[in-house]
Amino acid sequence: MAIAATRTDASPEARRLAPADLEAVVAIDARHSGRTRRFYFERRLRAAQVEPELHVQFAVDDRGELAGYVLARRLAGEFGLRDPALRLEAIGVREGEQGHGIGHELMRALEAAATADALGSIRTTAAWRDHRILRFLDAAGFELGGNHVLQCGVHAGRLGAEHEPDVAAPDHRNLARELDYSGAASNDFDALARDHADVRSLSPADLPDLCRIDRRITGRDRREYIERVVAEALDDSAVRVSLAARVDGIVAGFVAARTDFGDFGRTEPVAVLDTIGVDPDYAHRGVGAALLSQLLVNLQGLRIERVETSVGRGNFALLEFLYAVGFEQSERLSFVKRLA
Numbered sequence: 001m002a003i004a005a006t007r008t009d010a011s012p013e014a015r016r017l018a019p020a021d022l023e024a025v026v027a028i029d030a031r032h033s034g035r036t037r038r039f040y041f042e043r044r045l046r047a048a049q050v051e052p053e054l055h056v057q058f059a060v061d062d063r064g065e066l067a068g069y070v071l072a073r074r075l076a077g078e079f080g081l082r083d084p085a086l087r088l089e090a091i092g093v094r095e096g097e098q099g100h101g102i103g104h105e106l107m108r109a110l111e112a113a114a115t116a117d118a119l120g121s122i123r124t125t126a127a128w129r130d131h132r133i134l135r136f137l138d139a140a141g142f143e144l145g146g147n148h149v150l151q152c153g154v155h156a157g158r159l160g161a162e163h164e165p166d167v168a169a170p171d172h173r174n175l176a177r178e179l180d181y182s183g184a185a186s187n188d189f190d191a192l193a194r195d196h197a198d199v200r201s202l203s204p205a206d207l208p209d210l211c212r213i214d215r216r217i218t219g220r221d222r223r224e225y226i227e228r229v230v231a232e233a234l235d236d237s238a239v240r241v242s243l244a245a246r247v248d249g250i251v252a253g254f255v256a257a258r259t260d261f262g263d264f265g266r267t268e269p270v271a272v273l274d275t276i277g278v279d280p281d282y283a284h285r286g287v288g289a290a291l292l293s294q295l296l297v298n299l300q301g302l303r304i305e306r307v308e309t310s311v312g313r314g315n316f317a318l319l320e321f322l323y324a325v326g327f328e329q330s331e332r333l334s335f336v337k338r339l340a
Contacts, residue, residue, distance in 0.1 A: 012102055016111035017057035017069055019045050020226035025059075041164045044071050044089070056086060058109040069094040070100040070110055075123065076225040081318045086114045091136075107140050115339055118217035122339070125149055125308035125310070137335050145334030147310040148319065150327040154271075154299050154307060195288040197245040197252060202233045203326075207243045209251035213279045229256045229275065241271065241298055245278075245287050253278035253287040253296055259304055271299050292325075310334060314330045 014188050017025070022038075022045055030036045038292075048055035056072040062155055071090040088110070095101050123145060126133045210226050233242035233256070245253040255276040259269070273295075278287045299307060308330060 012060045012067065012100070012105050014058040014060050014064055014105050017045065017048070017059045017071070018051065020046075021059055021066050021069065025069050025092070028066070028069065028094050029090070031095055032092055034295055041090075045181045056113045058106055059112075060305055061104050062094075062097060062100075062102070066094070067097045067100075068106055070106040072110055072122070074117070076222070076228070078165075083121075084117075084119050085121045085123050086110065086119050093312065103136060104286040105142070111337075111339060122337045123335065124333050127331050129331065142335040142337045143213045145336040146313050148313055149199050149308060149330040149332040149334055150309055150319075150322050151306050151308045151330040151332075152322075152325070152327040153295050154304055197247050197287050197337070199243050199283075199290050199294040202230055202242045202244050202254065204234065206230065206251055206254070210227065210244070210254050210277070213251070213254065213277045214275075216276050216280055222224060241295060241302075243291055243298075245275055245291050247285065247287065251279075252282035253291055255291040257295060257299075257307065259299070259302055269302075270304075271304045271307040273307055283322075286331050289325075308332070 006113070022041060025045075026036055026038050027040050029041065030250050032340070045057070045078075048057050056074070058070050060068045069090075069092055070088070072086045072088050075085045075087050091103070091106060093106075104291050110122060122142075124142070125139070126137060207227065207230050210230065211221070211223050214220075214222055214226055229242060230242070232240040240256070241259055242256040243254065244251050253276070255273070257271045259271045259274045276288065276291060279290075296307070309322070309327075311322065
């Protein structure tokens with residue numbers, strides 16, 4: 001998918017994507033992906049109506065018909081990001097329209113929206129074999145990002161309780177307090193690492209404890225992000241799979257994941273692990289393993305085949321931990337476009 005190098009007076013102009021564009025968006029995507037992802041786009045367009053401050057969506061028309069679209073979402077704390085950014089989730093141009101400046105105009109509109117919102121970068125991921133989108137990202141000025149994208153089959157993880165560091169969202173600077181899947185021993189998935197803590201779905205009463213834990217790990221107040229995680233877990237459980245772990249009645253950790261299908265061109269059921277945190281006072285007590293064990297059980301019940309996460313390349317403790325419990329390098333690469 002090529003982009004025009006510069007914008008001319010004849011270039012198409014972007015507008016906000018509207019609910020009435022759904023059929024055209026689904027049709028364009030189906031031509032590229034080989035299957036319909038109506039449910040994904042329905043949810044995304046509806047979410048943009050409910051929370052317009054979180055979603056940035058544009059369309060370009062040609063001769064009265066939708067010729068291209070782009071969907072992005074504001075990142076506030078996922079994957080341990082310290083600075084707000086836009087996550088490019090989906091972009092498509094109608095067959096026969098590539099090379100006419102439509103992709104360029106969609107990206108120009110996205111960058112203008114990000115700049116107006118004081119966001120410093122646009123981030124995305126793509127499969128390394130998807131040469132079409134890789135060419136597009138290269139032409140649009142994206143570079144390889146600093147995160148590793150890891151994946152684990154829902155049936156493949158081994159969750160024990162030994163050698164468990166504190167848990168934080170990926171890309172945290174204190175390497176002693178990081179994500180916590182643990183390892184080696186003879187426990188496998190069925191050894192019920194979740195028995196080390198009382199793991200249950202998030203509730204509104206958990207919010208102060210989650211903010212406390214996240215603040216202790218990251219050294220920052222991310223209450224707005226944590227509030228959104230809890231709200232999504234309560235309001236849209238079909239998408240958000242979020243859990244809290246208690247030890248002796250005290251909230252000791254939490255995990256937040258999404259089961260939204262369709263991001264970044266995915267056509268198979270995949271969950272995305274956004275954030276996991278364990279109170280440092282409860283490190284090495286199996287809390288993180290308990291959270292992940294229960295998460296995988298829940299995902300299996302939803303027929304999710306794989307869970308992915310993104311980890312900063314300098315998070316050595318976290319990377320070691322994830323690899324030890326069955327995560328491996330994904331075929332997806334992270335990309336970033338930094339904005340002036």
